[in-house]
């Protein structure tokens with residue numbers, strides 16, 4: 001059994017609110033959302049850094065983020081903007097060492113300092 005939290009979610013060893021899954025990518029709700037609707041887009045292959053992904057998988061991750069972006073904008077959260085965020089390495093703030101792209105709604109003066 002792996003000790004990677006995201007691999008364990010992919011393998012259904014840990015629960016998550018999954019919003020999308022295909023052969024290459026899984027997307028699920030962040031357990032500690034910055035704002036309601038905060039989603040993590042995660043390649044199913046275990047790689048620590050985005051630079052380790054092949055171009056095809058990188059494209060799939062960003063294409064899925066775009067689809068999620070459109071879905072969030074149409075949803076009841078009624079956001080005013082969307083942030084994409086990816087922490088690549090510990091010094092950049094990465095805490096889960098399985099590469100992932102954050103997609104989360106933003107609101108004017110929501111207090112999140114990005």
Ligand code: 5GP
Pocket residue numbers: 005014016017028029030031032033040086087093094095096097
């Ligand atoms: P990082 O700092 O590595 O970019 O972000 C890791 C993200 O994973 C954080 O936003 C954190 O809330 C989220 N996270 C950590 N553990 C879990 C978990 O077990 N389930 C879910 N759904 N999200 C998690």
Ligand code: ZN
Pocket residue numbers: 004005006007008045046047097098
């Ligand atoms: Zn992993």
